[in-house]
Amino acid sequence: MRAISVQQPWAFAMVRAGNGVFNQGSPTAYRGPVLVYASLRVDLGACDSPLILAAGWDPADPLATVGAVVAVAAIEDVCSDAVLDGACDCGPWAEPEAHHWRLADVTPLPRPVVALGKVGLWEPSATLVGEVRAMLASAASRTG
Known part of the structure; x- marks a missing residue:
């Protein structure tokens, strides 16, 4: 598992508005789950x-916090069309001349998990991943 660092209010929009595009200056070969x-x-x-x-931006919403993991998702594809030919069909969240990391299955955490992050795509500690997985499992057992 990896993690992506996203500035607010964009992280909030990924979770609350279903923004499935993470705009980046470079592509990635990584596909799979991300915090x-x-x-x-x-x-x-x-x-x-x-x-x-x-998207309903609300600084008081727990998902508007900073310095914390707020959701899990999966990088399923990267669109570089906007960089290569100036256009793509990645939707309103896609910035021109950026690589669009397409996210799927964006799932908010029941509460943010405070942590120290890094820039871009990074490898979270096993402790952080374990805490997030335990929280999601606990939430699933209460609803299922």
Whole structure:
């Protein structure tokens, strides 16, 4: 398992609005599960964007926290069309001239898990992964 660091309010939008695109300057060969880590940096300019407002951005929401894992997802594909030919069909969340890491199965955690992150795609500690898995298993047993 890997983790991706995403600035708020974009991490919030991935979870609450189903934003399945993580815009990056480079592609990745990695496919599979990732922890969505809300980094300590906040994109203040994005907080008033129409996409973020439509996502229901609420700084008081636990998923709007910073410095914590807020969800799990899976990188299922990477679209580089916007970089190669200037256009793609990845939707409104896709930034021009970026690689679009397509996420699937974005699942919010019942509560954020505070942790130290790293930039980009990184390998979380076994302790962090274990804590997230235990939390999800516990939540599933209560609902199932």
